[in-house]
Amino acid sequence: MIRLRENTDLKEMTTFGLPALCGRLVEFSDPETDLPELDRQGILDGAVVLGGGSNMLFTAPAPDLTVIHPVNTGVRFSSRTEDTVIVTADAGVTLDDLCRQTCESRLWGLENLSGIPGHIGGAAVQNVGAYGAELSDAVESVTCYSLKSHGFVTFTKDDCRYGYRDSVFKHQHQDEMLIVCRVTLRLRVTPDLKLGYKGLRDALCEKFASGKNASFQADIEELTANGVSPMAVRETVVALRDSKLPAPSETGSAGSFFKNPVVTTGELERVISHWNEKEGNTHPLPYHITSDGMAKLSAAWLIDKAGCKTLAEGGAALWQSQPLVIVNLTGDATAEEVVKLEKAIIRQVESVFGVTLSPEVIHI
Ligand SMILES: Cc1cc2nc3c(=O)[nH]c(=O)nc-3n(C[C@H](O)[C@H](O)[C@H](O)COP(=O)(O)OP(=O)(O)OC[C@H]3O[C@@H](n4cnc5c(N)ncnc54)[C@H](O)[C@@H]3O)c2cc1C
Structure with missing residues (x-):
């Protein structure tokens, strides 16, 4: 479904909470039918995509700007093997909800990214990272609507050309715009602790091990043997974040x-x-x-x-x-x-x- 609003202030739709007028806000919930229709009407030309608005700064009122906002929020778990599960999330899914859901299912891959605001679509563009992990570690593929081909294109992880807070999606000319519609992740069933960030390793060892071991690998082995779950890592990460970063609901x-x-x-x-x-x-x-x-x-x-x-x-x-x-x-x-x-x-x-x-x- 398409929903169109004229002259809208995006203040409440961005975590900065700054006044940000745009000429037209277009929400879509069904990419397969809505995006080709918006494209036919020329509404996507020169537009900007807004996800959860947690990494955007609208520097000046933009009465001529069209802002496209995905509100599709499905999550599908599929093809479980002994080691991995494929999870596909629509672009409008809140990243932290997905982290919680996958941790509850005892799947490894998103736990270190717990607490990052925004949507999975925006996260796949920005290649978000925190506490020794990046979203790209878990990405299998990303499906987009392409303004160049006027159709849907699936990018494999290699095609995404992920780097530090970087991806192919950040390097498109306006007429080649890519709208991320869904992100497919490969998550692990077997324990896969990522302890690259010292603060997280220390906090987990303090809570779940007899102390810090001499080697990184020994810590991983002890924490795994002690049954540390993705949810336990998630809770530790959230506590670390809360001690350092402003809560988006307050500041x-x-x-x-x-x-x-x-x-x-x-x-x-x-x-x-x-x-x-x-x-x-x-x-x-x-x-x-x-x-x-x-x-x-x-x-x-x-x-x-x-x-x-x-x-x-x-x-x-x-x-x-x-x-x-x-x-x-x-x-x-x-x-x-x-x-x-x-x-x-x-x-x-x-x-x-x-x-x-x-x-x-x-x-x-
Ligand atoms: C308190 C706080 C803490 C944060 N901590 C972290 C952190 O630890 N690590 C980290 O990496 N980031 C962090 N961020 C930044 C931010 O949360 C991430 O970059 C987030 O992934 C952005 O997602 P979003 O949906 O909000 O994207 P937006 O801010 O809406 O958009 C970001 C960019 O992606 C594009 N985009 C968004 N959705 C789509 C789509 N569907 N298709 C095509 N393009 C799209 C936008 O046009 C824009 O260029 C933090 C932000 C806040 C406010």
């Missing part, structure tokens, strides 16, 4: 505003020596070498050490326990204030470290 934000910068090792050396030369500096610069030999820096650390934590613009400020998050602190911030604050942070980090932050949040 508006779009989560991490900036991506962690990825630089070459040559660039890393330059940043380190520049930082080490600073008078009185006693904090070593944290980084992590990725599998392709690049260095990933911590944007939160750079923002903190560049002295940005106290920056604010009107109602927009940084979340004190996680300075990577710009929040709508007063509840009546504007997009203009958020953008001003974003620019001030980028400038300050650049002047202290010579590193340019890029936003994770999609600007419209």
Whole structure:
């Protein structure tokens, strides 16, 4: 079913809670019939897709903009083997509901992503990640409506070209727009603990093991032998998130505003020596070498050490326990204030470290 509304404020449909006028909001619940019809009428041309609105910033009123919003919410479990189950979720399914549902079914794959706001459609575009896991680890395929071919196309996981908060869906020209309609996941029946994130490993070992073992593998073996379930991991992750991040129901934000910068090792050396030369500096610069030999820096650390934590613009400020998050602190911030604050942070980090932050949040 298609539902059309003119001149709509998207404030309540985004987690930032900022005023965001769009000319036309189009909701659809049945991709197979609704999208070809909207395409025939030219309504998809130049449109933008809004999922759960948890990673979007509408920077200015957009009276000429059409916003497409999937509201299909089916979940289907199929083809169970000894090791895996295939789960297909419609784009409008809330990611955290899906995490809960799959954890309740004792399936492994989404537990570390518990508590991330937004829909599975948006998550497949952004390749969300947290606590040592990324959605792409579990993706089998993604089915989209293509504005280029005027039909449905299924992308295998390889076709999705997943990277850090990146996918093929983020690199389409306007006339090639892809609307994610459903996401198929391959989840594991057999235990598959992901302990790559130190804080999660520590918290799980504290609760469910005799202590932390010397090796990562020994921890996995002990926790598995002790029967740690996907639901236990989910609950631990949610508790960790609650201690650090603003609750979307109380404080508006779009989560991490900036991506962690990825630089070459040559660039890393330059940043380190520049930082080490600073008078009185006693904090070593944290980084992590990725599998392709690049260095990933911590944007939160750079923002903190560049002295940005106290920056604010009107109602927009940084979340004190996680300075990577710009929040709508007063509840009546504007997009203009958020953008001003974003620019001030980028400038300050650049002047202290010579590193340019890029936003994770999609600007419209
Ligand atoms: C408090 C908080 C905590 C967060 N924590 C995390 C975290 O730990 N890890 C993390 O990775 N992210 C995190 N995020 C960011 C955000 O939740 C994710 O990026 C989320 O997956 C976005 O999904 P969404 O449905 O809200 O997408 P939206 O914000 O609506 O859209 C994001 C992008 O995807 C596109 N899009 C959305 N749906 C579709 C579709 N069906 N077809 C085609 N394009 C589409 C949009 O056009 C836009 O470009 C957090 C956000 C908040 C507010």
